[in-house]
Amino acid sequence: MDLGLKHKGVIVMAASSGLGKAIACEFAREQARVMLFSSSEEKLRKSRADIEAETGNKPEYCVGDITKARDIKQMVAAAVEKFGGVYVLVNNTGGPPAGTFDTFDDDDWQRAYELTLLSYIRAVREVLPHMRAAGGGRILCSTSSSIKAVLDNLILSNTFRSGVAGLAKTLSQELGKDGILVNVIGPGRIDTPRIEQLDKIRADRTGVSKEELQQNTFKTIPLGRYGRPEEYGKVAVFLCSQANTYTTGQSILVDGGLIKAV
Numbered sequence: 001m002d003l004g005l006k007h008k009g010v011i012v013m014a015a016s017s018g019l020g021k022a023i024a025c026e027f028a029r030e031q032a033r034v035m036l037f038s039s040s041e042e043k044l045r046k047s048r049a050d051i052e053a054e055t056g057n058k059p060e061y062c063v064g065d066i067t068k069a070r071d072i073k074q075m076v077a078a079a080v081e082k083f084g085g086v087y088v089l090v091n092n093t094g095g096p097p098a099g100t101f102d103t104f105d106d107d108d109w110q111r112a113y114e115l116t117l118l119s120y121i122r123a124v125r126e127v128l129p130h131m132r133a134a135g136g137g138r139i140l141c142s143t144s145s146s147i148k149a150v151l152d153n154l155i156l157s158n159t160f161r162s163g164v165a166g167l168a169k170t171l172s173q174e175l176g177k178d179g180i181l182v183n184v185i186g187p188g189r190i191d192t193p194r195i196e197q198l199d200k201i202r203a204d205r206t207g208v209s210k211e212e213l214q215q216n217t218f219k220t221i222p223l224g225r226y227g228r229p230e231e232y233g234k235v236a237v238f239l240c241s242q243a244n245t246y247t248t249g250q251s252i253l254v255d256g257g258l259i260k261a262v
Contacts, residue, residue: 002243003030003237004242005031005087006030007032008032009032009035009086010088011035011037011089012024012027012035013037013038013066013089013093013119014037014038014093014094015037015044015061016036016039016040016043016047017193018193018194019233020142021036021050022229022233023233024036024059024090025050025051025233026233026234026237027240028051028057028059029054029055030237032057033059033060034051035059035060035075036059036062037061037066037075038063039064039065041063047059062075062079066093067115069122072123073122076127085134086127086131086137087136088138088139088140089127089139089140090140090240091120091123091139091140091141091142093120094194095116095157096111096116096156096157096160097112098153098201099153099154099155100153104156109156112156116163116164120141121167135178138180138183138239138244139175139183140183140184140240141164141165141184141185142186143161143165143251144161144187146158146161146186147161147162147164147186149261153201165251168183168184169184169249181239181245181247183247183248183251184250184252185235185239185253186254186255187253187255188227189217189221189256190226190227190231190254191226191227191228192229199214214226220258221255221256221258222258224256226256231254232254
């Protein structure tokens with residue numbers, strides 16, 4: 001299937017590692033022109049080198065703080081200058097700290113909002129004029145399986161990831177006339193450093209080893225394993241491709257069947 005992404009301008013937020021890097025790699029494999037964005041230049045350089053080695057396609061990158069409006073604005077401007085436009089925006093970010101309601105004060109809530117929801121709003125605001133001028137585009141918001149079933153000890157993420165789903169659904173209604181498709185993708189248990197960190201927290205809290213906890217988790221997943229980052233990336237790329245012409249306003253989980261909610 002031709003996904004129609006060759007030479008298309010693509011921005012992937014938080015792309016120096018984890019799921020963002022996996023998504024960027026799959027876009028590069030389709031010969032898109034990819035802009036990586038993250039706060040660590042060292043990690044971005046490694047991500048770029050890894051992606052080039054894997055795909056033969058060398059991404060661009062821009063260093064910045066995802067919680068700063070100025071940095072997002074500069075990154076989008078750089079992508080437009082280099083690529084001549086932006087066809088795809090993949091909103092992505094690492095998650096806020098784990099914890100329960102009593103763990104967090106106002107500053108914690110504010111930081112989680114700026115990281116997990118406001119950054120997405122700002123990025124959409126910056127790319128919209130360019131997508132409209134080009135006659136269309138794709139916006140994908142990476143969230144969490146918590147948009148379907150909340151996760152224990154992750155109240156900050158549960159709250160603002162659900163806000164992202166509401167934002168995307170509304171944008172899909174407002175932007176359809178502009179030829180811009182907007183969807184949400186959420187991971188279940190994908191084998192990334194973030195999941196390793198959360199598993200260690202869960203294991204310490206329940207008094208079992210991380211390995212035992214993971215084996216017990218595998219039993220709750222119909223496919224019997226954690227997902228691979230590239231499996232998540234491939235679904236993301238399809239939703240953002242020209243092969244997808246009629247799916248918008250949807251929230252799709254890549255979770256191996258873990259979440260039972262419809």
